[in-house]
Each structure stands twice: as structure tokens, then as C-alpha cells.
Amino acid sequence: MAENNLERLKTEVKEVIIKTLNINKINPEDVNDSAPLFAPDNPFGLDSVDAIDIIMTVQKHFNVRIADQNLARDVLESIDTLAEFIHRERNN
Amino acid sequence: MAAHCESGTVTALLNHGGLEITEPMVFGIASGIFFGYFESSNFSFPMFIVRNKPGSMRRNIAKRMGVKFYNKSFKKPQQGIDELDRLLADGHPVATQVDFYYMEFLPEYIRAHINVHFVNIVGKNEKNYLVSDAYHRDKAELSVEVLNKARFVGGYMAPKGFLFYPFHIPENIDFNKAIIKGIKKAAFDMTKLPVPFVGIKGMRKFAKKVTGWPELARDIDHLSHEIMKINVLLEDQGTGGAGFRFLYATFLQEAAQKLNDSQLEGMSKRMMAIGDDWRNISYFAAKIGKNRDLGKERLNELSQMIYNMADQEQAFFSELYKMVK
Numbered sequence A: 001m002a003e004n005n006l007e008r009l010k011t012e013v014k015e016v017i018i019k020t021l022n023i024n025k026i027n028p029e030d031v032n033d034s035a036p037l038f039a040p041d042n043p044f045g046l047d048s049v050d051a052i053d054i055i056m057t058v059q060k061h062f063n064v065r066i067a068d069q070n071l072a073r074d075v076l077e078s079i080d081t082l083a084e085f086i087h088r089e090r091n092n
Numbered sequence B: 001m002a003a004h005c006e007s008g009t010v011t012a013l014l015n016h017g018g019l020e021i022t023e024p025m026v027f028g029i030a031s032g033i034f035f036g037y038f039e040s041s042n043f044s045f046p047m048f049i050v051r052n053k054p055g056s057m058r059r060n061i062a063k064r065m066g067v068k069f070y071n072k073s074f075k076k077p078q079q080g081i082d083e084l085d086r087l088l089a090d091g092h093p094v095a096t097q098v099d100f101y102y103m104e105f106l107p108e109y110i111r112a113h114i115n116v117h118f119v120n121i122v123g124k125n126e127k128n129y130l131v132s133d134a135y136h137r138d139k140a141e142l143s144v145e146v147l148n149k150a151r152f153v154g155g156y157m158a159p160k161g162f163l164f165y166p167f168h169i170p171e172n173i174d175f176n177k178a179i180i181k182g183i184k185k186a187a188f189d190m191t192k193l194p195v196p197f198v199g200i201k202g203m204r205k206f207a208k209k210v211t212g213w214p215e216l217a218r219d220i221d222h223l224s225h226e227i228m229k230i231n232v233l234l235e236d237q238g239t240g241g242a243g244f245r246f247l248y249a250t251f252l253q254e255a256a257q258k259l260n261d262s263q264l265e266g267m268s269k270r271m272m273a274i275g276d277d278w279r280n281i282s283y284f285a286a287k288i289g290k291n292r293d294l295g296k297e298r299l300n301e302l303s304q305m306i307y308n309m310a311d312q313e314q315a316f317f318s319e320l321y322k323m324v325k
Helices: A002-020 A048-062 A069-075 A079-091 B005-016 B023-029 B056-065 B077-089 B144-151 B175-191 B199-216 B220-235 B242-259 B262-290 B296-324
Strands: B033-038 B047-051 B068-072 B094-098 B117-124 B128-132 B140-143 B163-168
Touching: A002 A048, A002 A079, A048 A079, A048 B220, A048 B262, A069 A079, B005 B023, B005 B056, B005 B094, B005 B117, B005 B163, B023 B056, B023 B175, B023 B242, B033 B175, B033 B199, B033 B242, B047 B220, B047 B242, B056 B068, B056 B175, B077 B094, B077 B117, B077 B144, B077 B163, B094 B144, B128 B144, B140 B144, B175 B199, B175 B242, B175 B296, B199 B220, B199 B296, B220 B242, B220 B262, B242 B262, B262 B296
Parallel strands: none
Antiparallel strands: B033 B047, B068 B163, B094 B117, B094 B163, B117 B128, B128 B140
């Protein structure tokens, strides 16, 4: 059950990122959940400005707080880490 | 990992000396929160800072908590190298000032020549020093040659091998008194210093002047670079995010618990919201800089956002000052 929730959350996270950054050419299933989000070959093609955009949107959409830059770097490593963070924060 | 190199190194050394204290607490007691807007012939472009000046953390912690630090800089590099090795051989982890660029264990794209970076040196083997850096998750190794180069580079605010470690940590620290003094000094500096370019006055100066930045820039690329630097100064490593406002909010939350003061708890929440608004500014600046959307209207918008922060922080720090006066 918890695993299903996490998987659904990962898909939702990807949908939110796609919508936030207005990336029409990508489907959530095209993105590898464990791949580094900011690697040059990631289909999202993100930069540091997008990172802040994602932080602000994720905070608002999922009602969590990423208030530390070092934490942000860890949390934004991949879809896996971002979804796991949101999942953890919601259950705390 | 820590939010900031100076508060991070001081915290780690105090923890090693047996004192349980967090980085936000060190930052708050040391009155780390600040703002200053500077225009000088020494700088190629106006700049702003969001924390107190380098070295202040250690000095303020010494003053307010009674911690005694051994500290020394060196005219001759060999003396500085010998002294670091002597202290390590005696079993003391030591903080030292370095040029950030030479921290080769960090990714190249984040390294720049910044002469006021602090790392802890925790040991040495045949070829390498063992380095603990606030911006690196694990302990790293750095060759003796590279660390020596990083400690003795020249230039503005040259490190001169500066090193320090706490040799005396009092058993009974009056944390309540230290917290109150730290808050009072920070609130005073933000609202009452009679200098037109620091604290809230500095923010208003920044808000006023940023609309004139196009006249100072060589071209649109230069202007874009400088506007995007607002984001770097507020959000990048070494700020803990939102220009240290989140770190200060965490300090206020811890202070509220230690002092059992619900008013401070409320102030912590307000500071967190202020941090969110600074984050909006950093995002806005990054976005308009990236898109080269730097017309008069956009810069006026940016200016207004900074004026709003000045109003918010004026109200916040005035109230905070009254609470601890």
C-alpha cells in the first residue's frame, strides 16, 4: 500500500514539474525516477533557475518546506529523493 | 554538511570540544543575520551581503559564550604550515581560511576564487590533509601542496594562513543571556546603525539603486549576469537559502524553546515567511536575468519587491529589538 502511494506520488511529482516548467514534449513515464535531475542528459533539461521554481512549486503544491539549500540539493537529486522527501514530511 | 562555512566550522569545533550546539544557534548568538549594500571603486559592480562580516561569528561566540579561541595568521607561509601541523599532531582539529577555488573535492562548476572560505582540518597523512568542508557531505582529502596554496594565496582579503580552534569552552554557559545579546545586536544593526548602506537602510538603498544598474553595466549580458548574481547571493551554498533568513528563523525557533518564549516562536514563523519572500526575489531575479527581460518595468518591479522586504524587516527587527531590550 505504502509503495503504491509512493509510486503515485512520483508520478504526481513529475506531472507537477512538467506543468510548472511548461515542458510539453515529455511524458512522466519518459523520466527515470532514479536519474540525477540536473544531469545534462536528463530529459527535463533543468538549470538552477528551474531548481528554485521547482522548490517553490513543490512547497506550495505538497504543503512541505525545503528551507535549507543543502537539504534542497539532496532532495532535488532525483524524482526518487524528491518524492521520498515529500512522503516523509507528510507522514511526520 | 552545514549551511555556511564559518558558522559550520565553528559549530563543528565546538561540538568536537564537547559542547552540544547547533549551527543555527551559533549563527543567531553570533548575530550572523545582516544586510549591506556596497558601491566602491574596489568593486567592479555594486554588491550586497546578507550576513555579518567574516570573522564575526567566532569573535561574537567568544564574547557572548566565554569560549576562548586560539587564532593566528602568518607572514611567512612555512610558519603557518608548521603551526597547522603542530596543532594537528597535538590532536586539535583546526579551522583555517582558504581560497574556495582550491577545494578540489567539490565540483568544478561551483568553485570560484573566494578568499574567505573556512574549512576544518581534522588530520594529516603522508601526502594529504583530511578536510571537513561545510559544503561537502563526507570528509575529503586535499594534497599538502594544494591546501598550502589555498591558505597562502594573495589578493583581496588574503587568508595569510589564518587558523583558529577553541582551547577553552566554559562548563556552564548562560545560553539565555547569550541568545538575548545575540538577538539584540542583530536587531540593532538592522534597524539602528547610523550608516546609510547597512541594515534596512542598505535594503532601501539597494531597492533604489537597482533600477539604475543598466547604466553601470557594459551591455545586456553583463546586466543579466549581475541580476542573476542576486539569486546566487541569496540562494547559493553559503547562505543556507533565502539570504540566511531561514537559518535565522530556525535559530529563533530554538531560542523560543530554550527561553520558553512563545513570542519568539511567532517571530520564527514570521522570519520563515520573510525568507520565502526573499526566495521569491531570488527567483524573480534569476528568471528575468536568464530571459534578458531587463527593461525598466521589470527592474521597477524588482525594486518594489526589495522595498517591500525592507518594510517587512523594518517592522520585524524593530519588534524583535523591543522584545529583548
